[in-house]
Amino acid sequence: MSAIIILLITSISVAALFLVAFIWSVKSGQYDDEISPPMRMLLDDTTNKSSHT
Amino acid sequence: MAFSTNTKTALRCFHCGDTCINTKIIVAEKNFCCEGCKMVYEILNQTGMCSYYDLNNTPGAAQKHTFRPDKFSFLDDAAIAQSIISFKDEHQIHVTFYLPQMHCSSCLWLIENLHKLEPAVVSSHVNFERKEAAIIFNYQYCSLRKVAELLTRIGYEPCISYSDMGKQKPRINGSKIYRLGVAGFCFANIMLLSFPEYLGIDSKEKSLMMLFRYVNVLLSLPVFFYSAGEFYKSAWQAIKQKFVNIDAPIVLAIWVTFFRSLYEIFTSTGGGYLDSMSGIVFFMLAGRVLQEKKKKKLSFERDYTSYFPVAVTKVNESDLTTVALPDIQLGDTLKIYDQELIPADAILTRGNALIDYSFVTGESVPVTKEMGEIIYAGGKQLGGTIELLVIKEVAQGYLTSLWNKDAFKDDPINDRSFVHAISYWFTWAVFIIAFLAGLYWYFANSAIMWNAVTAVLIVACPCALLLSNTFTNASVLRIFSNNKFYLKNASVIEKLAAADTLVFDKTGTLTTRAYQTVVYEGKPLTSAIKQKIGTLASQSSHPLSSAIENWAGVLPGNPVIAFEQIPGSGIEGMVEDDLITLGSSLFVRGKNDINMNIGAAVYVAVEGVYLGYFKLKNQYRASIPDMLKRLTARFKLLVISGDNDNERSYLRQLLGPSADLYFNQQPADKLTVIEAIQKMGSKTVMLGDGLNDAGALKQAHVGIAITDDTNNFTPASDAILDASKLALLEQFIQLAKANKVIVVTAFIISIIYNLIGLSFAVQGLLSPMIAAILMPISSISILLISFGFTNLIAKRLSL
Structure with missing residues (x-):
């Protein structure tokens, strides 16, 4: 039974981690522009690594 | 490289891909069409950034316009x-x-x-x-x-x-997506933890079962207090306006489910329906998010301020200063350069004004203005520099006053969808059933009375209606936008379905703005002369010149010397030893034409001998005449044009005797016409393209802005339609009509599920197991029905 409780805690915290990741990805604007990232990754020597605003 | 061989045959500009008329602009064995393109190449070449040209062939935009050094x-x-x-x-x-x-x-x-x-x-x-x-x-x-x-x-x-100016960029409101994410997280976990109970957990493990139930309660709190907040807000706003919308019974169902579940869990009488509650909140939020998803680049709310520049040059006694638009005062003298927009109604005091009103009227042929004439805001100066005396402030100009009319306030009652009416009656029916079931059990077995009443309220929540509505809307919107028809929001679908009157603007909507039909009248032209005329015309960016260039063709190379452009009059130049003059009658023949009624015309003379004139007409868009003929059977049609009535007989023949045709209409007249037919009870759809239609577009039940390029500015409207898809208008309206049928069908099917559920509920037999199976099945079948039917109908309409 204690094994189930540990599993329960683990599963919910893993799921919560993904929830946080999802909220962060929306907040950081990853869905604002769905066209340029696929282009950007095909461009060579895009040295522009500064933070996205 | 591949394109260096191409340049030998077609001679295209290395930067922008246009045909090089002047073959002498060459750098590093690369041809350019103009100095502007060459300069961009040189800048990039100096800094070693030429991979710009490796990624795509001819990636640039033509740089034929030179920029004034102090423009910024x-x-x-x-x-x-x-x-x-x-x-x-x-x-x-x-x-x-x-x-x-x-x-x-x-x-x-x-x-x-x-x-x-x-x-x-x-x-x-x-x-x-x-x-x-x-x-x-x-x-x-x-x-x-x-x-x-x-x-x-x-x-x-x-x-x-x-x-x-001074406006923060609107950020996309992500709150609905956060709510959706939280609801999805809680829903999935609650469902997982509810399974053991449905599958019959061993009674020996009672403590484990209680643990699962309490964890479920914890997980349901964010759904109840945060995710469902979307519905609380909207229901409360409607109630404040003394209106019960569909969200009100949904809130009631959520609350009843939540509190009954809490009661069951804390009294250890059952597991509750928390999985159903969080599931339905999740699905309903998903529907809303999908329905509101739209193209970010489109703006439906543009007003005149998006067209106007930030600042213009003001002429003082001794110098020039820049003045921000709100600071322009009466009596100021403004200097307007080539390609600049006139920001306020003003009188021309110096220079040759050639004003392009295509922004305002949709008419692409520029107008010449004389000294002392009034120039209305919104026109664009072509050619030289002019000076203007401001006679009205920016906010009070003719164009801006059109925008600020009070009539345009949205009427919330008209915006109410039919789903609210259905949900209203549905809710009453549910209340009555709940009351009767309660009454019955009060006498039969009062112990399970509350059980039966709450079960009815839970099962019969109109969430199926909301689901079918939002998902069908989302699906229709997606099909529309695949066909380059973009709606402002889902309520436009219903208004479009109700339409019985279609109102068209002519220039720019039924006809194209560019590629005008050219008809030559006069002495016959040899093909050599014809090409020479085309070559001369290609030197000018005036829309009439480009039309003649397309009609006549261009000589290879660029054999034009001594080219001269006189703004507002015409162009002149030597093409292979022939002096050719193109332009207004006054410019070419030295006198005005007596026959003024021929519309846009360009006169031509070779070696000073007058040959004839080109008559230019806007061309009807492809397949538009066919579409209009089909529409006459189903709709009342009107054409409201700002132009003269040259086309009256042609349109009459196309639209039949029942159509109303209005010509020479000012922007305010267009609005009045729409108002008048609305007073007779018609539901109107207005299709227009220019700012002169802006008032009519806002006044109509549905205003559709037609544009050749969705990146262009369009006037404020309910929908934006790409001009190439205008011929699909009838199909769009049919799909909008089908939308309502699909919503109702999906709803009826879900009612069947509800009836099955209700039959258990009124007997007091609704086990959490059945509720837990019914809820997702009914939700998913609604999704399938709405997506399947909309796609099927769209396919039939070949959308």
């Missing part, structure tokens, strides 16, 4: 600059520019590598969907003006409009 001098004005930048500290300025020329991965690469061209640029980040670049630069080494000028030099002129 207004950015040196601290107050104006402050209103445009988004952030400033001791070192850096953050600014976002709208760059309409951006169109390919080369553009993206170049703009994100701006720091190689200008070391003061710290970073530049492109948002391709919005065509914006967020630029951070160090302002101790570089000014805002210099950044704007740099972008202009490499071919990406920032478009800075009056509406950018």
Whole structure:
């Protein structure tokens, strides 16, 4: 039974981690522009690594 | 490289891909169509940025317009600059520019590598969907003006409009998506933890079962208090307006489910229905999010401020200053340069005015204005520099007053969808059933009375209706936008379905703006002369010249010498030893034509001998005549045109005797016509393209802005339609009509599920197991029905 409780805690915290990741990805604007990232990754020597605003 | 061989045959510009008329602009064995394109290449070549040209062939935009060196001098004005930048500290300025020329991965690469061209640029980040670049630069080494000028030099002129001033960029409201994420997380976990109970957990493990139940309660709290907040808000807003919308019974069902579940769990009488509750909240939120998803680059709310520049040049007694638009006062003298917009109604005091009113009227042929004439705001000056005396402030101009009419306030009652009416009656029916079931059990077995009443309220929540409505709407909107028809929001679908009257603007809507039909009348032209005329016409960017160029063809090479353009009059030049003159009657023949009723005409003379004239007409868009003929059977049709009635007989023949045709209509007249037919109870759809239609577009039940390029500015409207898809209008309306049928069908099917559930509920037999199975099955079948049917009908309509 204690094994189930540990599993329960683990599963919910893993799921919560993904929830946080999802909220962060929306907040950081990853869905604002769905066209340029696929282009950007095909461009060579895009040295522009500064933070996205 | 592949395209260096291409240039030998077709001689295309290495930068923009246009045909090179002048073959002498060559750098490093590469041909360019104009000095502007060559200059961009040289800038990029010097800094070793030529991979711009490797990523895509001819990635640039034509640079035929030269830019006035002090065009961006207004950015040196601290107050104006402050209103445009988004952030400033001791070192850096953050600014976002709208760059309409951006169109390919080369553009993206170049703009994100701006720091190689200008070391003061710290970073530049492109948002391709919005065509914006967020630029951070160090302002101790570089000014805002210099950044704007740099972008202009490499071919990406920032478009800075009056509406950018002092306004924070609207951020997309992500709160619904957060609510959806939280609801999804809680729903999945609650469902997982409810399974053991459904599958019959061993009674020996009672403590484990209780643990699962309590964890479920904890997980349901965020759904109840946070995710479902969306429905509380909307229900409360409607109730404040003394209206019960569909969200009110849904809130009731959520509350009843939640509190009954809490009661069951804490009294250890059952497991509750928390999985159903969080599931339905999740699905309903998903429907709303899908329905509200739209193209970010489109704007349905543009007003005149998006068209106007931020600042113009003001002429003082001794010098020139830049003045921000709101600071323009009566009696100011403004200097308007080539390609600039006139911001306020004014009188022409100096220079040759050739005003392009295509923004305002949809008419592409520029108008010549004499000294002392009034020029209305919204026109664009072509050719030389002019000076104007302001007679009305910006906010009171003719164009702006059209916009600020009070009639345009949205009427919330008209916006109410039929689903609210259905849900209203549905809710009453549910209340009555709940009451009767309660009454019955009160006498039969009062112990399970509350059980039965709450079960009825839970099962019969109109969430199926909301689900079918939002998912069908989302699906219809998606099909529309695949066909380049973009709606402002889902309520437009229903208004479109109700339409019985279609009102068209003529120029720019039924006809194209460009590619005019050219008819020549006069002495016969040899094909050699014809081509020479075309070659001369190709030197000018005037729309009539381009039409003649397309009609006549161009000689290879560029054999034009002594080319001269006289703004407002015409052009002249030597083409292979022939002096050719093109232009107005006064310019070519030295007198005005007596027959003034021929519309737009260009007169031609060779070696000073008058030959004849070209009559230019706007061409009807392909397949439009067919579409109009089909529509006459189903709708009342009107054409409201700002033009003269040259086309009356043709349109009459096309639209039949029942159609109403109005010509010579001012923008305000168009609005009045729409108002008049609305008073007779018609539901009108207005289709127009120019600012002159803006009033009518807002007044009509559905205003559809027609545009040749969805990146262009369009007047405020309910929908934006790409001109190439205008012929599909009838199909769009049919799909909009089908939308209602599909929603109702899906709802009826879900009612069948509800009836099965209800039959258990009124007997007091609804086990959590059955509720837990019914809920997802009914939700998923609604999704399948709405997506399947909309796609099926769209396919039949060949959308």
